[in-house]
Amino acid sequence: MSHTSAWLILSAACCVAAPAIAVQYLTAEAAQKLLFPEATAFAPRTVRLTPTQKQWVEAQAGVRMRYSEQPVWQALADGKPVGWFVLDEVYGKHEFITYAVALDPTGAVRGIEILDYRETHGGQIVNPKWRAQFEGKRFGAPLRLDHDIQNISGATLSCKHIAEGVRRVLALHEVALK
Amino acid sequence: MKEREIRRAQPWLGTLVDIAARGVEADQAVTEAFRIIALVHRLMSYHEPDSDVTRINREGTLEPVAVHPWTWQVLARARALSEASGGLFDITVAPTLTRLGYLPRHPDLPRCSGQGDWRHVELLPGHRVRLTRRLRIDLGGIAKGFAVDRAVAVLEAHRVREGQVNAGGDLRVFGKRPQAVHLRHPAHPTRLVPVAMARTAAVATSAGYFAGRRMRGRRVSPHVDPRTREALPPMRSVTVFAPECVTADALTKVVLLDPDHAQSVLDRFGAEAVVLEYRESSQGWQLRTGARHA
Numbered sequence: 001m002s003h004t005s006a007w008l009i010l011s012a013a014c015c016v017a018a019p020a021i022a023v024q025y026l027t028a029e030a031a032q033k034l035l036f037p038e039a040t041a042f043a044p045r046t047v048r049l050t051p052t053q054k055q056w057v058e059a060q061a062g063v064r065m066r067y068s069e070q071p072v073w074q075a076l077a078d079g080k081p082v083g084w085f086v087l088d089e090v091y092g093k094h095e096f097i098t099y100a101v102a103l104d105p106t107g108a109v110r111g112i113e114i115l116d117y118r119e120t121h122g123g124q125i126v127n128p129k130w131r132a133q134f135e136g137k138r139f140g141a142p143l144r145l146d147h148d149i150q151n152i153s154g155a156t157l158s159c160k161h162i163a164e165g166v167r168r169v170l171a172l173h174e175v176a177l178k
Numbered sequence: 179m180k181e182r183e184i185r186r187a188q189p190w191l192g193t194l195v196d197i198a199a200r201g202v203e204a205d206q207a208v209t210e211a212f213r214i215i216a217l218v219h220r221l222m223s224y225h226e227p228d229s230d231v232t233r234i235n236r237e238g239t240l241e242p243v244a245v246h247p248w249t250w251q252v253l254a255r256a257r258a259l260s261e262a263s264g265g266l267f268d269i270t271v272a273p274t275l276t277r278l279g280y281l282p283r284h285p286d287l288p289r290c291s292g293q294g295d296w297r298h299v300e301l302l303p304g305h306r307v308r309l310t311r312r313l314r315i316d317l318g319g320i321a322k323g324f325a326v327d328r329a330v331a332v333l334e335a336h337r338v339r340e341g342q343v344n345a346g347g348d349l350r351v352f353g354k355r356p357q358a359v360h361l362r363h364p365a366h367p368t369r370l371v372p373v374a375m376a377r378t379a380a381v382a383t384s385a386g387y388f389a390g391r392r393m394r395g396r397r398v399s400p401h402v403d404p405r406t407r408e409a410l411p412p413m414r415s416v417t418v419f420a421p422e423c424v425t426a427d428a429l430t431k432v433v434l435l436d437p438d439h440a441q442s443v444l445d446r447f448g449a450e451a452v453v454l455e456y457r458e459s460s461q462g463w464q465l466r467t468g469a470r471h472a
Contacts, residue, residue: 021368023196025187034186034209094368114187114194119368159189 021119028100031113032073032085035102039075039082047072047176060171063164070172081105084177086169087115090161095119101166107173109166181339184208190219191322193346197329199338200353207336211329211343218325221246222317224272224281231317235272235287238309242302250305252317252324255424259320260296263432263443268296268404272316275402281316288312295404322348323382323427330423347383348423351376364415364454373417373452380423384430385415385454401434420449 026034032042047070049057054068071087084103089096098116103109185198186208195215197208223229230249237243245253259267273290275281294311302308309315322345329343330350340353351357356377360370364385374381384401402408416433420426425447433440433451444451 021370023185023187025185112188114189117187117194159193162189162194 021117023117024115025117026100026113026115028087028115031100031115032075034113035085035100035111036075036077036082038077040078041076042073042085043076045072045074045084045177046070047172049172049176053175056175057168057171060174061164061168063168065168070169072177075102083110084173086172088165088169090165092161095161097162099162099165101169103169103173103177107170107178109170112162112166186212188212188215190215191223191325191345192318193322195325195329195346196344197333197342199333199336199341201333201336201338201340203336204338207333207338207341210336211332214328214332215325215345218248218321218328221249222252222321222324224316224318231315232284232287234307234309235284235314238307238315239288239312242306242308244304244306247305248324248328249317250301250307252320252424253299253307253315254301255324256317256320256428257296257299257301259425259428259432259447262446263440265295265404266432266435266440266443267319267428269315269317269319270295270299270313271402271404271407272314274407275316275318276314281318284314287314290314319384319431320424320428322346323380323423323425326350326423327380348427349381350379350423352378361415361417361452361454371454374419379419380421380426381417381419382423382426382430383415383417384434401431403435415454417452417454418444418449419451420447425449 032039036042049065049068049070051068054065058065073085074081075083075085083105084107086101086103087098088101089098091097096116096118097114099112099114101109102111102113179202181200181202182204183198183200184204184207185196187194187196189195190212195212197211199207199211201207220226220228221230224231226232230243230245234243234245253269256267256269260269272281273292276283289312291312294309294313298309298311298313299315300308300310326343326345326348327350330341330352333341333343334352340355342351342357343349349359351359354377356375358372359374359376359379359381360372361383362385363369363371414434414437416430416437418426418429418433420429426449429440429444429447429449429451432443433453437451437453437455440451
């Protein structure tokens, strides 16, 4: 079977400054409601670790802690504690993620929601020849490059940093919320 | 009832899963879709000690292991893809991935003989699975696509009019409004390359960029050539458009290994490929479409 394959040069230099990927999924309040639908109140319980506690958390989790303060809320259902809502941030080589971890009263993970996802640099690569090839051909609609970047195939961003972050949150629970 | 637009993301299947939905039941639809993704994760994870995959790896050589119908379904699809590709897609390359540091060591599992391949994963009636050689299976190359397909089915069952499910590059979009699909540039992962506008599409991309690491001075990717059991260098990005994500996901590995001969396999599954590749001899990064337009 024969088919023509068209090779196109795609120079990375022809990158036009376009907005980098940034998605705001949820506000902290919306995440609280999703993770603790039964809760009637969220009491702020910001954790401030002593240098010794911070060291202990880092040793337990095997990751560095940037700050000694961690925003935490206690979820309450009619005054009864139903768990912890911990806000956290992680940084990767290219990305910056804000997320929330819900812990039940025993300290087990109940759920995780991403609040904010941002990539540094980047944007769309625009190459007129490249565009021309697809226009009207593949799925019957021309490319609109001004459109929000929503659908990225090949976004195999590792969740390693989130996994590390959750380990850190669990260690923090152990030392400060038990 | 008023229409709602929801977009949420959670970490599952070793990546970020992003689900967007527009519809009157969008809230419940997205919550339910994440529940389904979590179930696929629990069934098919190589890391979880009680997943179907781990149970097959632990006990499959001793006796047939009963698994969830979905696990069986994915194994059956994997087998069809292995057959069609002459073994270019193979779910038994896990020992190489462990050697390269992409998969954890499981010291409590039986030792691998190094002799087996996909032909030695036997699918028995009653959703039972037996291994006829001492080997390890890993559904990392196909389960994400399956999870995306199941999540989309949930969204559609909840009357979502327009939606998107993206599990680290295994992507499905549906709805009336055409949406742009982008790829990441293999050398500059935060730079995006638009490849298509689509109302409905199932897409998967495999490339070494984010997962690439160094091994004894050589750059390697998590993509293993079943013929040599060695990792491929991360110099190529492959995107496959197929009727379902489960097929697209697996076919990216076939095209990655042999882009020049993959066309007949793509045809068989009604799929198309886009290859982005670094060519030393020419002017750098080039793009090839498998589509048969002049």
